[in-house]
Amino acid sequence: MTEEIRLRRYQAPVWSEPIIMEMGHQGERGISIAEVEEAVQTAVGDAERYIPAEMRRKELPKLPELAQPQVLRHFIHLTQENLGMEENIDIGHGTCTMKYSPKVNEILAGMPQMTEIHPSQDEDTIQGILEILYKFDLMCREISGMDQFTFQPGGGTQATYTNACILRAYHEAKGELAHRDEVITTIFSHPCDTATPTTVGFKVLSLMPDENGYPDLEALKAACSERTAGLMITNPEDTGIYNPRVEEYVNAVHKVGGLCFYDQANLNGIMGIARAREAGFDACHFNLHKTFSSPHGCMGPACGAYGCKGELVKFLPVPVITFDGEKYHLDYNRPHSIGKVREFLGNVEVVLKSYAWTMAMGAEGLLEAARVSIINNNYLDKLLMTIPGLSKPYAEGKFRLDQVRYSWEKLKQDTGCGTEDIKRRMVDFGLQNYFASHHPWIVPEPMTPEPCESFSKEDCDYWAAVIKHIANEAYTNPEIVKTAPHNAPIHRIDDDVLDNPQKWAMTWRAYLKKKKGT
Amino acid sequence: MAKEKPFIHPYIPNSAPAIKAAMLEAIGVEKVETLYQEIPESLRFNQKLNLPEPFLAEQDLKKHVKSILFKNKTCEENLNFLGGGCWQHYVPAVCDEIVSRSEVLTAYAGEEYGDLGKFQMFFEYQSQLGELVGMDVVCLAVYSWGQAAGNAIRMASRITGRNEVLLPKTVSPERLATVKTLCQPATMPGHIDIKLIDYDTRTGLLALDDLKSKISSRTAAVYIENPSYLGFIENQGKKISEIAHANGAESIIGVDPISLGVLAAPADYGADIVIGTAQTLGIHMNCGGGMLGFIATRDEEKYVAEYPALMVSIAGTVEEGEYGFGWCTWDRTSYSVRDDLGQIRNESKDFIGTSSNLWSIGAAVYMALMGPHGFEEIGKLIIQRSHYAMNLLSKIKGVKILLSPNTFKEFVVNFDETDKSVKDINKALLEYNIFGGKDISKEFPELGNSALYCVTEIHNQKDIESLANALQEVLAK
Numbered sequence: 001m002t003e004e005i006r007l008r009r010y011q012a013p014v015w016s017e018p019i020i021m022e023m024g025h026q027g028e029r030g031i032s033i034a035e036v037e038e039a040v041q042t043a044v045g046d047a048e049r050y051i052p053a054e055m056r057r058k059e060l061p062k063l064p065e066l067a068q069p070q071v072l073r074h075f076i077h078l079t080q081e082n083l084g085m086e087e088n089i090d091i092g093h094g095t096c097t098m099k100y101s102p103k104v105n106e107i108l109a110g111m112p113q114m115t116e117i118h119p120s121q122d123e124d125t126i127q128g129i130l131e132i133l134y135k136f137d138l139m140c141r142e143i144s145g146m147d148q149f150t151f152q153p154g155g156g157t158q159a160t161y162t163n164a165c166i167l168r169a170y171h172e173a174k175g176e177l178a179h180r181d182e183v184i185t186t187i188f189s190h191p192c193d194t195a196t197p198t199t200v201g202f203k204v205l206s207l208m209p210d211e212n213g214y215p216d217l218e219a220l221k222a223a224c225s226e227r228t229a230g231l232m233i234t235n236p237e238d239t240g241i242y243n244p245r246v247e248e249y250v251n252a253v254h255k256v257g258g259l260c261f262y263d264q265a266n267l268n269g270i271m272g273i274a275r276a277r278e279a280g281f282d283a284c285h286f287n288l289h290k291t292f293s294s295p296h297g298c299m300g301p302a303c304g305a306y307g308c309k310g311e312l313v314k315f316l317p318v319p320v321i322t323f324d325g326e327k328y329h330l331d332y333n334r335p336h337s338i339g340k341v342r343e344f345l346g347n348v349e350v351v352l353k354s355y356a357w358t359m360a361m362g363a364e365g366l367l368e369a370a371r372v373s374i375i376n377n378n379y380l381d382k383l384l385m386t387i388p389g390l391s392k393p394y395a396e397g398k399f400r401l402d403q404v405r406y407s408w409e410k411l412k413q414d415t416g417c418g419t420e421d422i423k424r425r426m427v428d429f430g431l432q433n434y435f436a437s438h439h440p441w442i443v444p445e446p447m448t449p450e451p452c453e454s455f456s457k458e459d460c461d462y463w464a465a466v467i468k469h470i471a472n473e474a475y476t477n478p479e480i481v482k483t484a485p486h487n488a489p490i491h492r493i494d495d496d497v498l499d500n501p502q503k504w505a506m507t508w509r510a511y512l513k514k515k516k517g518t
Numbered sequence: 519m520a521k522e523k524p525f526i527h528p529y530i531p532n533s534a535p536a537i538k539a540a541m542l543e544a545i546g547v548e549k550v551e552t553l554y555q556e557i558p559e560s561l562r563f564n565q566k567l568n569l570p571e572p573f574l575a576e577q578d579l580k581k582h583v584k585s586i587l588f589k590n591k592t593c594e595e596n597l598n599f600l601g602g603g604c605w606q607h608y609v610p611a612v613c614d615e616i617v618s619r620s621e622v623l624t625a626y627a628g629e630e631y632g633d634l635g636k637f638q639m640f641f642e643y644q645s646q647l648g649e650l651v652g653m654d655v656v657c658l659a660v661y662s663w664g665q666a667a668g669n670a671i672r673m674a675s676r677i678t679g680r681n682e683v684l685l686p687k688t689v690s691p692e693r694l695a696t697v698k699t700l701c702q703p704a705t706m707p708g709h710i711d712i713k714l715i716d717y718d719t720r721t722g723l724l725a726l727d728d729l730k731s732k733i734s735s736r737t738a739a740v741y742i743e744n745p746s747y748l749g750f751i752e753n754q755g756k757k758i759s760e761i762a763h764a765n766g767a768e769s770i771i772g773v774d775p776i777s778l779g780v781l782a783a784p785a786d787y788g789a790d791i792v793i794g795t796a797q798t799l800g801i802h803m804n805c806g807g808g809m810l811g812f813i814a815t816r817d818e819e820k821y822v823a824e825y826p827a828l829m830v831s832i833a834g835t836v837e838e839g840e841y842g843f844g845w846c847t848w849d850r851t852s853y854s855v856r857d858d859l860g861q862i863r864n865e866s867k868d869f870i871g872t873s874s875n876l877w878s879i880g881a882a883v884y885m886a887l888m889g890p891h892g893f894e895e896i897g898k899l900i901i902q903r904s905h906y907a908m909n910l911l912s913k914i915k916g917v918k919i920l921l922s923p924n925t926f927k928e929f930v931v932n933f934d935e936t937d938k939s940v941k942d943i944n945k946a947l948l949e950y951n952i953f954g955g956k957d958i959s960k961e962f963p964e965l966g967n968s969a970l971y972c973v974t975e976i977h978n979q980k981d982i983e984s985l986a987n988a989l990q991e992v993l994a995k
Contacts, residue, residue: 012634019832019841020642020886030887031610033895036902037979044905047780047898052753052924055744055782060890061649068612071886075616075639082635084624096626100529104576106618113587118600119806120956121591122948128589129805135570142568154661154809157852157871165699168706177705187860195852195869198862199672201706206860242556273554275563289872293529296626297617297876298636299828300659301807340695342662343603344806347874352583360579362572364525371550372532378553379541399553424631432625432632439849440858456531457541488631490835493842497833501819504831504846506641506655507648510817511832 005465010430012489015077021508023074024066031068062509081489083432085296091380091455091463092426092434094403094448095190095238097268097290099369102360105293105353114352119344123329129348130328134321136305136355143366144264144284145277146307151288152317152346156265159285159304160232161196162317163261165338166283166308167230168200169315170259173336180229184253186215188237188405191438193263202229209442213241213394221252228258235262235279236269238438238448239393240377240400250280259283259312265304267291268452269374269402272367276307283308292354303350317341369453373402376451376460383464384449387471389414393443402452405437408445417474417481419445424492425473425484429466527574593803597981598953601928601972602747603663603692604803607776608976609880610887613800617880626872630843636879637843640830643796643878646885650778650893651792652785653814657827659796659874664696666793666811667741667772671701672868673791673813673824674739674768675710682711682736684767686724689714690747691961693772700868710738719964722750722921724758733765739791743772744784748962748970749928750921751781759788774798777926779893780901791815800884801877810874810881823850826868896975900927903982904973910986911971916993920965927974931955934966936993943992944969950988 048056066074083090090098108114117126133151140149153159164183171177183197186207194204205223207215215233231253236242243249250260262276262284268291276284288294288303296302308316318337319330361369378399384390389411392404412418423433437446451460474481483492497503505511527533532541538550547553573579593606600606617623622636630637644656660666671683683701685694694712701710713732716725724742733740740762744752752758759769770791771784776798784792792814801808815821822829831846848854852869855862888896904927908919916936919929933940944954955971962968973982 016840017638019638019645020882021645024889028889029891030612030889031892033892033899034975034978036899040902040906040979040982043909044902047901047905050751050901050905050923050925051780052751054756054787055751055753055924057778057780057782057894058786060894061646061778061783063646063649063888063890063893064886065889065891066886068887071883072612072615074886075612075883076619078635078638079616079619079621080635081633081638082621082625083628083632084621085626086620086624088632090626093626093628098624098626101624102529102576104580106623108580108583108587110614110618111584111587112592112594113584113590115802115804116592116594116606117590117805118593118598118606118803118953119604120600120602121593121598121953122944125591125596125948125953126805128586131586131589139569145563154665154874155872157869158661158665158873161869168703172703172705181707187856191853191855192869192871194862195855195866198855198866199700199708199868201702201708204862206856208860242554244556244558244561247558247561270554270557272567273563274557274561278561278563287872295624296872297874298622298625298633298639298879299627299875300810300873301804301876302872302874339699340664340692341699342696343664343692343809347807347809348805349807352587356579356583359570359573359582360529360576361527362574363567363569365527365530365572366567366569368525368527368530368533372530372538374553375532375538375541375545375550378545378547382545398556401554401556423629427631432628435627439854440856440860453530453532457537459531485631489634490631490840490842491837492835493630493844494834494836495844498831498844498846498848501817501822503833504822506644506657506817506829506831506846507653508641508645508832509648510654513654 005461007466007469008430011487013080014489015081017074017077019508020064020074024064026065028065028067030066030071088430088432089455089459089463090432091449091451092432094435094450095266097266097450097452099293099452100454101293101295102357105356108356109349109352114349127328130321132352132355134323134328136351139358140305140307144307145275146284147309148313148316149305149307150316151303151305151351152341153304153306154342154347155300155302156285156287156304157192157196158341159306160192160263162306162341163283164197164200166312166315167259169338170312171229179227182227183230183232184223184228185232186237187442188239189234189263190265193232213239214243217245217248220249224252224256226256228253228256230259230261232261232263236401239405240403241395242401246279265290269370271370273370282312288350288354293357294350294353301347301350303347372453376455377402380451380460380464384467387468389471403448403450405443406447407443408447411471411474412445415474415478417478419447421481422470425470425481426466427485428487431466596951596953597984599955599971600953602956602970603690604806605798605972605974606803606976607798607974609800609802612887613880613883616883617876622879637830639879639882641832641843643882644830646882647775647812648814650775651814652783653792654817655822656812656814657825657829659810659878660827661873662809662811663795664693666813667693668697668700669826669868670770670791670793670813671710671739671741674770676824677768677820678738678766680736680738682713683738684713684715684732684740686717686742687714688717688722688746688748689743722746722748723752723754726754726757729761733761737765737767739768739770741770745774745777745926748921748930749925751924751926755787777897780897796878796881799881801880808877810877822847824867827870899975903977904929907973907982910982911989914990914993920968928970928972930965930968931971932966932968938993940967940969946992947988952985952988
């Protein structure tokens, strides 16, 4: 099927842009600042008199000096050297759900009624914002079965951090924190499920998969004890394998008094089909910048919508939004709250976009999105599994949900070309590199695509055709894969610099110093 | 009754029945349910989600959402004097133009070859911010200033092996709450003890005696903010850093970078770790959604190793003279927290994930537009206009300005000698389309019935006079 597809003769824009720090000329201006009014000048005098001598800046910052058209052109060139979801078939980014972010939502979020709002405004003047937060909370409750949500976490990781804080508060309230110091997760759950409880101060155990790819249930039962504070897992995991016995895992943890958190950063494949509540979970989170369409923004602004049920609700960060039937309010009077995980109300504009998306989808649309994401994934799987050198470890004969973690182990053995080589080569065909895997690579030479509902059959066909073409190249002309990319904005990078303190440079000033030194 | 139409959604190409059927056929199943048969019946949600009826037509959706948004009153139609952690500055059109471009708006975690532009913009953000704060290493966005403060304190704790931090009592309560959460309560093993240092209620300046009495060999860091939450400029930064260093502690200084064209770079008065937010650099307030935090240090391994956040390094490529970029010391981050057996690596450093990096691109554009003179001029203008406001307000009967005159853009206005509370005054100001300063009477009871006013470059002489006139009238009533 894929042979018939004509691969695009892509060539990325190559602008060879200088670094902004080496551009422009002394005296150029990118923007003019308003002049101080005469009356103001007369009344208050020069600004310097209000700055204590030792706090005055002696030398101006060495920033570039460019006129506006040149600044604009530079940054436009740089954006052109970037492949957004809208520019390419972004199927490769598994676990990221690169779905379409409707343009109308950008227009709405760009209105001054969103952008020009201060979070400390009087409640009466932000009723619209509060209404959106409140109503989207109600929707998230329905979609998850949880009892209340907060949108304060500025990303999925901050949401799992919120969960770790609530775990701590819950056991503390019960007087059991002193001995409950362990959190259990799985190796195929996101690393944040390990990192955030560690930051809070828990010890974290990661369950390895059994031979079928499921987290080892016996190992979980063995790990459960009166020391267990909670479980933090995904399902389906990064492998796309749904664990049908998840309830048993939840029950085992509940039995010893632990809480169960469902990391649903990527809810997409089961949205409207299965909920956290029915599987017995106490809490969950959704990444609004994934499942709920808010654009990824080169890694944020994002929102990890965190919900929980029953007696956990009282621990949610402050404020929570209440409605008295007439007006919306911010409630800070929550004595059991864990406090704040970040300032103000969170990335409200992200919630607005997700609210608009959900209101465009409805219940039927959410279910359709989930179902089509599963169809797309299994269709792509059919295409990919005809490709030499590629395998799909675990759960043989079982359908995967929204994504699959494949392995190029055989291709690497056969040709010397591994997953990193293929990733680089993809850009030559106008595709963003795919996501391999989080660390550690339990699946050797991994590849994790996720063809969510935004991608058409032709998109899937093209993506698979590129992968097949590259695999064939690996067998026939491996050099072209190993030396890739060839049509990207730049050539292969000298990675050695990145971990070398003598060579790395995070700023232009550091770069100049090190260059001079060599 | 009309025949039921198939559900075809414009966001879902394969919702069209014919194509869906063809795909199912290619997969070799008859119905989609077969593909998720692994989900047991007992765990299925076999009802229709009880959600509001959707607006399938875009025009209806737009109308609906706008009808809600229009219930907000904006800082464009009203004169806003709120600051305190989220600030209204002018956002140049070029900043909006770049962050709205789909190539960056809709990109995510692509690597250097597909997303070269993103990496270069990140490097340019780090480079320019480094010039403003006077540091050689700057990381990408963490969630907020409060998060950056908490992360910096935890970095200092790991570097020094100590578990106590000293902060001035004048620190922003909102940020302090975030810091507290990150420092963990005393019941947890990694707890960092937060001790607050007194201040001079006349000037706002840190009480050095109290600092000296509280600092000890347990102190990991001393953290101050400049300009402070209450607006005053802390001029003892050098002394405070020296006291910290003499006791083996790190000096952490939180700054608002829009002040750094006129205020000294924190590196020049002893900071080891500089933090703050870049929200003031060309990012809309978004009701607090414009937040992003930064961390900056000297280029020393001991610091770089402790950063939780991602950072981009410039690098060469196989082509002579070509700039490439990549993630510096990726294995340090929480993405790489586990070893091959799933065990925690010793070096795990808090956590990072998707945060607010689109705003770091907006800030990169802003800094390039402003240049050195733009920062100098805006700094001066803000000081002059805010002092003009202080000047006018202080002439109103019963109104006093506290912690002045060394302030940048915010200042404390005290109404003790009037017969009205800040709450009532602000309610009354709403009638004049004015958002009065933030009520801090509960946050800082020692400052009495006071509000924190913020005046920036967006407030011209007329705006300031409108405020003064309105306050005069409100207080005379």
